[in-house]
Amino acid sequence: MSPIFEYAPAPESRAVVDIAPSYGLFVDGEFREAADGRVFKTVSPSTEEVLAEVAHAGAEDVDAAVAAARRAFGPWSALPGSERAKYLFRIARIIQERSRELAVLETLDNGKPIRETRDVDLPLVAAHFFYHAGWADKLSHAGFGPDPRPLGVAGQVIPWNFPLLMLAWKIAPALACGNTVVLKPAETTPLSALFFADVCRQAGLPKGVVNILTGDGSTGAALVAHDGIDKVAFTGSTAVGKRIARTVAGTAKRLTLELGGKGANIVFDDAPIDQAVEGIVNGIYFNQGQVCCAGSRLLVQESVHDELMEALKRRLATLRVGDPLDKNTDIGAINSAEQLARITELVDSGEAEGAVRWSPACELPERGWWFAPTIFTNVTQAHRIAREEIFGPVLSVLTFRTPDEAVAKANNSQYGLSAGVWTEKGSRILAVADKLRAGVVWANTFNKFDPTSPFGGYKESGFGREGGRHGLEAYLDV
Amino acid sequence: MFADATASDTALRRFLHGLPGVDAVGLEARAATLGTRSIKTTAKAFAIDLAISMIDLTTLEGADTPGKVRALCAKGVVPDPTDRTAPKVAAICVYPDMVATARQALDAAGGRDVHVASVATAFPAGRAALSVKLADTRDAVAAGADEIDMVIDRGAFLSGRYMQVFEEIRAVKEACAREDGEDAHLKVIFENGELATYDNVRRASWLAMLAGADFIKTSTGKVAVNATPANTLVMLEAVRDFRAAGGRQVGVKPAGGIRTAKDAIKYLVLVNETLGDDWLHPDWFRFGASSLLGDLLMQRQKLTTGRYSGPDYVTVD
Numbered sequence: 116m117s118p119i120f121e122y123a124p125a126p127e128s129r130a131v132v133d134i135a136p137s138y139g140l141f142v143d144g145e146f147r148e149a150a151d152g153r154v155f156k157t158v159s160p161s162t163e164e165v166l167a168e169v170a171h172a173g174a175e176d177v178d179a180a181v182a183a184a185r186r187a188f189g190p191w192s193a194l195p196g197s198e199r200a201k202y203l204f205r206i207a208r209i210i211q212e213r214s215r216e217l218a219v220l221e222t223l224d225n226g227k228p229i230r231e232t233r234d235v236d237l238p239l240v241a242a243h244f245f246y247h248a249g250w251a252d253k254l255s256h257a258g259f260g261p262d263p264r265p266l267g268v269a270g271q272v273i274p275w276n277f278p279l280l281m282l283a284w285k286i287a288p289a290l291a292c293g294n295t296v297v298l299k300p301a302e303t304t305p306l307s308a309l310f311f312a313d314v315c316r317q318a319g320l321p322k323g324v325v326n327i328l329t330g331d332g333s334t335g336a337a338l339v340a341h342d343g344i345d346k347v348a349f350t351g352s353t354a355v356g357k358r359i360a361r362t363v364a365g366t367a368k369r370l371t372l373e374l375g376g377k378g379a380n381i382v383f384d385d386a387p388i389d390q391a392v393e394g395i396v397n398g399i400y401f402n403q404g405q406v407c408c409a410g411s412r413l414l415v416q417e418s419v420h421d422e423l424m425e426a427l428k429r430r431l432a433t434l435r436v437g438d439p440l441d442k443n444t445d446i447g448a449i450n451s452a453e454q455l456a457r458i459t460e461l462v463d464s465g466e467a468e469g470a471v472r473w474s475p476a477c478e479l480p481e482r483g484w485w486f487a488p489t490i491f492t493n494v495t496q497a498h499r500i501a502r503e504e505i506f507g508p509v510l511s512v513l514t515f516r517t518p519d520e521a522v523a524k525a526n527n528s529q530y531g532l533s534a535g536v537w538t539e540k541g542s543r544i545l546a547v548a549d550k551l552r553a554g555v556v557w558a559n560t561f562n563k564f565d566p567t568s569p570f571g572g573y574k575e576s577g578f579g580r581e582g583g584r585h586g587l588e589a590y591l592d593v
Numbered sequence: 594m595f596a597d598a599t600a601s602d603t604a605l606r607r608f609l610h611g612l613p614g615v616d617a618v619g620l621e622a623r624a625a626t627l628g629t630r631s632i633k634t635t636a637k638a639f640a641i642d643l644a645i646s647m648i649d650l651t652t653l654e655g656a657d658t659p660g661k662v663r664a665l666c667a668k669g670v671v672p673d674p675t676d677r678t679a680p681k682v683a684a685i686c687v688y689p690d691m692v693a694t695a696r697q698a699l700d701a702a703g704g705r706d707v708h709v710a711s712v713a714t715a716f717p718a719g720r721a722a723l724s725v726k727l728a729d730t731r732d733a734v735a736a737g738a739d740e741i742d743m744v745i746d747r748g749a750f751l752s753g754r755y756m757q758v759f760e761e762i763r764a765v766k767e768a769c770a771r772e773d774g775e776d777a778h779l780k781v782i783f784e785n786g787e788l789a790t791y792d793n794v795r796r797a798s799w800l801a802m803l804a805g806a807d808f809i810k811t812s813t814g815k816v817a818v819n820a821t822p823a824n825t826l827v828m829l830e831a832v833r834d835f836r837a838a839g840g841r842q843v844g845v846k847p848a849g850g851i852r853t854a855k856d857a858i859k860y861l862v863l864v865n866e867t868l869g870d871d872w873l874h875p876d877w878f879r880f881g882a883s884s885l886l887g888d889l890l891m892q893r894q895k896l897t898t899g900r901y902s903g904p905d906y907v908t909v910d
Binding site for chain 1: 613614615616618619620622623629630631632633634635636637639640643830861865866869870873
């Protein structure tokens with residue numbers, strides 16, 4: 116039976132953004148083809164439509180980009196901080212002015228709902244540039260000595276889950292501290308980074324300060340192995356992070372890694388239940404669960420397990436899955452066929468190992484890559500779905516009896532990126548947060564981000580911090 | 594069902610304080626997110642007509658006269674003289690001394706199915722002896738009120754005398770009995786702006802439902818903070834949980850400060866995504882409003898004709 120109050124389609128217009136049929140690499144302030152002429156296609160995950168052809172950077176292009184960044188480094192780092200700040204402020208304002216274009220572009224290329232790109236990604240991207248613009252002329256007061264110096268040329272490799280936001284996390288602090296960058300966006304989501312290159316031109320940023328190389332894993336590998344860079348910053352999978360750490364070992368390069376996670380969202384029996392349900396939904400279904408700090412493990416006190424599961428299932432039934440450009444869509448498409456296969460494989464293992472699978476009734480579009488929001492109950496610490504990062508809209512529910520048991524289970528993971536604590540008891544929040552080995556602990560909320568707050572991991576979730584005063588350290592010679 | 598909870602003052606306090614807390618930040622974020630739903634074309638047309646049919650068209654002024662009330666009644670029955678497809682409002686809401694006038698005017702205008710709601714119990718402050726409040730209520734019911742909007746004693750609630758509030762609601766409910774054996778429907782007004790915290794709003798919701806409220810209502814419209822999407826959401830969650838726990842279905846009425854079609858649609862989205870179909874009916878959800886109807890009609894005309902008219906194309910009360 117269909118509901119009485121059915122929302123009519125409310126699609127955002129895709130005509131607000133011009134997508135060129137093909138894009139070059141952005142090197143030394145100019146767009147150019149790859150030296151060997153290679154190209155690849157980027158597709159829209161919700162329709163499998165080809166959006167554009169993009170240049171594939173090879174070793175020669177990496178050389179050229181690093182050389183351009185090296186030439187730009189001297190003059191850029193010699194600018195007074197207040198001058199660098201002007202460029203960053205200008206970039207931030209242009210991003211705000213063009214945020215509707217960028218939101219549509221990001222939604223098309225990534226598959227995430229327009230509601231998220233419009234209300235979360237883009238405001239955070241602009242905030243990140245504004246925040247770091249403010250630091251550029253205050254570095255001597257950041258606690259790293261009277262005159263901290265930049266590192267040089269940074270090679271940065273970013274993932275596809277928040278293409279533009281991860282670019283902002285990388286580029287804004289690097290530039291504020293006086294470094295120049297060569298950035299490689301993910302193979303499946305190159306378009307917003309190329310749009311950003313145009314923003315840099317519009318802002319009059321000196322050529323070579325920002326270089327964008329599109330390509331696949333081989334481009335990223337060539338970049339991080341390049342002798343001409345001083346710093347590697349990577350956000351992505353733990354497996355690739357380990358390879359990069361091996362590459363960089365024994366060189367003078369600095370390294371920061373922001374890798375996978377298996378965040379524990381801990382709900383005590385005195386939690387604000389309705390808000391906890393929202394926090395759980397935000398924790399694991401936001402961005403289709405393709406979030407490194409997702410609350411993918413729900414640890415719920417046994418005494419409220421049944422009540423909470425009932426409320427959560429009722430809430431999941433109201434999630435709207437479908438066209439990411441529709442302003443009322445809550446859950447969009449999975450980014451790639453490859454990622455969908457990975458999610459499917461892990462979900463199958465969950466069923467095979469005896470966990471109980473549940474999804475609300477929802478119709479998935481025929482074209483594109485989709486996965487219904489899923490809950491696994493009866494999960495134990497031994498199950499693969501409790502240990503491995505799924506990176507999809509799949510929640511594993513475990514139970515605990517006492518605060519100590521909750522902490523022990525939460526920390527029993529190779530990862531340590533994020534955690535959440537839900538209780539109305541303030542002293543319990545402080546006591547539990549103190550014992551959790553996770554870079555971010557949210558209290559009575561989840562997946563909240565702010566440029567002033569450092570973000571990063573423990574254990575196999577990586578090292579180094581991004582954001583806040585701590586994040587500056589990754590781009591200063593201290 | 595909930596006999597244990599109301600067995601004594603202590604039991605009632607323990608029950609109300611045992612309800613799950615409300616995290617204000619999370620609650621407001623959820624209400625704001627639902628406020629970003631984009632309701633267009635057919636969905637908008639449906640929502641506008643539903644909202645009109647849910648209005649308790651209200652005048653609660655010291656300056657109210659029979660003439661003013663008759664004008665309001667005429668508008669409630671025929672909201673848009675240029676388009677007779679516009680639905681009637683749910684009720685006309687007045688002070689007790691205007692109930693008889695309103696009933697006559699509605700009947701004369703062909704609005705027998707439009708209810709008369711009367712505020713009572715020393716509205717809006719409620720600062721009077723119980724005997725006076727009950728007399729006020731009986732007076733309104735005798736004059737023909739189909740619905741009584743009572744106020745709770747916020748002073749008693751805030752000083753923790755929950756049983757006193759509970760018993761007062763019970764007494765008013767009894768005073769709602771009509772000679773024909775039916776009851777006037779009882780709406781219980783909390784004045785959320787004076788209860789101040791969302792935890793209090795949740796406790797007041799359960800307290801009123803336990804005492805027999807047919808509807809729970811946010812506010813009188815007479816204080817600075819009236820209905821907000823967030824405090825209404827707490828009440829929607831309460832009626833949902835009350836029914837799920839084996840209680841009756843109870844209606845919700847936000848009142849005060851809802852002036853535009855856009856606002857009203859946001860509330861309908863809250864109802865839709867919190868409670869669903871069962872509450873999307875004037876029997877279970879109402880808007881307490883006076884100026885809202887005008888904007889709904891202007892938006893309705895825009896949808897029908899494709900152009901915006903203006904305030905002069907909508908009748909004033």
